[in-house]
Amino acid sequence: MVKKDPKTYDVIVVGSGASGGWVAKILCEKGAHVLMLEAGPPRIPERDFTEHLWPYRLRFRGFGDTKTFLEKQPVQRLCDACDEYTHHFFVDDTEHPYTSDPDKPFMWIRGRQVGGKSLLWGRVSYRYSNFEFQAAARDGYGENWPITYRDMEPYYDMIESYIGVSGSREGLPQFPDGKFLPPMRLSCGEVYARDIIARQFGWRLTPDRSANLTTPLNGRPACHYCEQCHRGCFTASYFNSPAVTLPDAARTGRFTLVSDAVVSHLVMDDRGKASGVVFLDRNTHAERQARSRVVVLAASALESTRILMNSRSRRFPDGVGASSGTLGHYLMDHFTLESASGIIPSLKSSRRQPVGRPMGFIIPKYTNADPRFPDKRFLRGYYLAGDSRQQLYEHAFAMRGFGRELREKIRQEIPYMFTIYAQGEPLPRYDNYVALDPDVKDAWGIPVLRFHASYGENEFAMAKGMREKLGEIVDALKLENRSPLPERLSVFGKNIHEAGTARMGSDPKKSVVNRFNQVHDAPNVFVTDGACFVTQGCYEPTLTIMALSARAADYIASEYLRQHG
Amino acid sequence: MIPDEFTRRGWIRRLGGAAALNRISATGLAAASPEKLPPGLYEPSLQHLAHSLKTASAPSPELPSSHHFGAENFSLLKTLVALILGEEAATPVVLEVATWIDLMVGHSEEVRIAARGLSPAHRRLAVDYYGEDTVRELESEDPETMCRDGLAGLKRAAFDALQGTEQVAHLTSLENANDPFIAWIKRRTLDGFYTSRQGLQELDYKGNAFYAQSPGCEHDSGNK
Numbered sequence: 001m002v003k004k005d006p007k008t009y010d011v012i013v014v015g016s017g018a019s020g021g022w023v024a025k026i027l028c029e030k031g032a033h034v035l036m037l038e039a040g041p042p043r044i045p046e047r048d049f050t051e052h053l054w055p056y057r058l059r060f061r062g063f064g065d066t067k068t069f070l071e072k073q074p075v076q077r078l079c080d081a082c083d084e085y086t087h088h089f090f091v092d093d094t095e096h097p098y099t100s101d102p103d104k105p106f107m108w109i110r111g112r113q114v115g116g117k118s119l120l121w122g123r124v125s126y127r128y129s130n131f132e133f134q135a136a137a138r139d140g141y142g143e144n145w146p147i148t149y150r151d152m153e154p155y156y157d158m159i160e161s162y163i164g165v166s167g168s169r170e171g172l173p174q175f176p177d178g179k180f181l182p183p184m185r186l187s188c189g190e191v192y193a194r195d196i197i198a199r200q201f202g203w204r205l206t207p208d209r210s211a212n213l214t215t216p217l218n219g220r221p222a223c224h225y226c227e228q229c230h231r232g233c234f235t236a237s238y239f240n241s242p243a244v245t246l247p248d249a250a251r252t253g254r255f256t257l258v259s260d261a262v263v264s265h266l267v268m269d270d271r272g273k274a275s276g277v278v279f280l281d282r283n284t285h286a287e288r289q290a291r292s293r294v295v296v297l298a299a300s301a302l303e304s305t306r307i308l309m310n311s312r313s314r315r316f317p318d319g320v321g322a323s324s325g326t327l328g329h330y331l332m333d334h335f336t337l338e339s340a341s342g343i344i345p346s347l348k349s350s351r352r353q354p355v356g357r358p359m360g361f362i363i364p365k366y367t368n369a370d371p372r373f374p375d376k377r378f379l380r381g382y383y384l385a386g387d388s389r390q391q392l393y394e395h396a397f398a399m400r401g402f403g404r405e406l407r408e409k410i411r412q413e414i415p416y417m418f419t420i421y422a423q424g425e426p427l428p429r430y431d432n433y434v435a436l437d438p439d440v441k442d443a444w445g446i447p448v449l450r451f452h453a454s455y456g457e458n459e460f461a462m463a464k465g466m467r468e469k470l471g472e473i474v475d476a477l478k479l480e481n482r483s484p485l486p487e488r489l490s491v492f493g494k495n496i497h498e499a500g501t502a503r504m505g506s507d508p509k510k511s512v513v514n515r516f517n518q519v520h521d522a523p524n525v526f527v528t529d530g531a532c533f534v535t536q537g538c539y540e541p542t543l544t545i546m547a548l549s550a551r552a553a554d555y556i557a558s559e560y561l562r563q564h565g
Numbered sequence: 566m567i568p569d570e571f572t573r574r575g576w577i578r579r580l581g582g583a584a585a586l587n588r589i590s591a592t593g594l595a596a597a598s599p600e601k602l603p604p605g606l607y608e609p610s611l612q613h614l615a616h617s618l619k620t621a622s623a624p625s626p627e628l629p630s631s632h633h634f635g636a637e638n639f640s641l642l643k644t645l646v647a648l649i650l651g652e653e654a655a656t657p658v659v660l661e662v663a664t665w666i667d668l669m670v671g672h673s674e675e676v677r678i679a680a681r682g683l684s685p686a687h688r689r690l691a692v693d694y695y696g697e698d699t700v701r702e703l704e705s706e707d708p709e710t711m712c713r714d715g716l717a718g719l720k721r722a723a724f725d726a727l728q729g730t731e732q733v734a735h736l737t738s739l740e741n742a743n744d745p746f747i748a749w750i751k752r753r754t755l756d757g758f759y760t761s762r763q764g765l766q767e768l769d770y771k772g773n774a775f776y777a778q779s780p781g782c783e784h785d786s787g788n789k
Contacts, residue, residue, distance in 0.1 A: 042604035066672070067675040070676065070680055071679050074690075185778075226775065257606070393768060403650070404651035
């Protein structure tokens, strides 16, 4: 028997990450009563954060319990951030299966907990411009977003000002400047590369734009540069929803958070509106129902789409939002060529330099964005990014000898590495899609997603261009001991920027949600995460997800809830 | 001399500096009453300083007393680690590193079985991610056999009876012959040592610290 919560909330928000955090904050502050349902458990800093833990405190000294990884997290372990310090922030793959075409693997990295992946994210924060929002108008491929940079700019301003984004102003139209905190500093290797790349390529190498505080902000202290953000940050010096947006919602007294609540589907009434959601207790598997006037899905792009697809009824036989035939389609994730690297000979040293900067550098997109840098072999473009620093002890493996003499050599001859990769824009394609798997269910009996995703000709053509450019750069920098230039594109999904599958548009026949993230077929259901993306650009999506979420929440509060009583 | 990063006093000085720079105080933070937040939400907290101090200065975890290798082989393993590092065999860090290698070897069969037990979909994903060679290596790498064979070879050569310099010469000859056992044990010893407190100190590692401003190039005016 389903246990029903007698209360009807103004809004149920599904998911507590970057998107859900902003929706809850804005709605609660505007007077709405919000119930947030989070599939995972709460993370308690004193218990779960591993910031400042030294490797010699760990059983496997940071190299990880490979057996357990293989058995419990055969997918998650592939993520760089999933290690002996942090594996508990990632899902158990045996409880959270998914399927894919046998010859087209998809790498789906998930973090189910209060805060979702915002506890783990890379913190890279770039604005999209009309190169993204109006990409189709420029090159004729696909659809434009039904919004422009002008619609988004005030929300970008508001989000950046509140969460704190460090960065430098560059004045590039394809890389809009924002309300930045002071930038972090480039390393010596990056300064070396910056000057050569500016001279020989006419491109700017700048410190990454990152949601780490370089000055105190809103009661949060500045970053102390321990470079362990993904282990949980006690000082909340980078943006994550549990320490930044959700406490604001909680302080209003109108916010209810239920963790360990695995949402299965929407409950739809005869008029085609959602009356609430059904969820299962993660621990007991007991089924419960919660009611609201509005439901916001902010569970991450693919989880939100999965909930829509699983919300089947006589009125919505293929799920909610499926009438256009685009639900589940136009799945995107960035692809990378990673990475080209080598040693900068002139920076070899016996003096150890401080490390701890939680980001690297970026060379923004120039190809096909700046008229001086066209490449007609492909549509759209890519950026280049990386990091340059001293090696810790990896150089020891190439050294012969034993004993104190070897150790002295390791200590004295510190190489300076330069590493660079390229990240490209995938084209949104109808034939990259997810659907419910008819046979496989997760640990709570909810049908899982089946992925049908592969790269197309444009991605391969762009990868060729990227590879050439990486080669030109390592040549120009005169790097030694170079790694071979990368040949293969990253596995689909590897970048954890999955987007699309419930795209935004003005035409209900071609899209799932409208310009305010409102589902065309079900006006009191909103999808605010990356599922709504129409194009992805080559830049990280989270800042745009937050801006869209804030914009949708504003709309829900000022238009929808007001008009609908 | 222990570098500042590893001393309680050093931590306090650094943390005090960071707190002053950031213009926050424990008093101000205490007023925020984080107890009122639902579980999973949190306030920025200087409590982590205590946590950091604890992990930096606490005694090293107790090493397991039983070893995967038998006593004789473990003793020889310690001798090898000591020679690779240029330490006496009785030095605590030698025992620490040898114990860790023993643990890795002891787990290796389970790792191999788990790797071979990957579903076809997960194996295919791993191949696409790492490449076929890396996945095969995970499925087939058998450091236990390699170590037993390698240690047996050393025993046959009466390695234990050699003088220290002769032992190093023997290891050098094996390294020059690209002996896989010596390469493996040396790599693991370096991994173990440079993840130890002593090894990190020796490298003068300047991470996992508190800095008032972003580390970066000191010689670039554009960086100021």
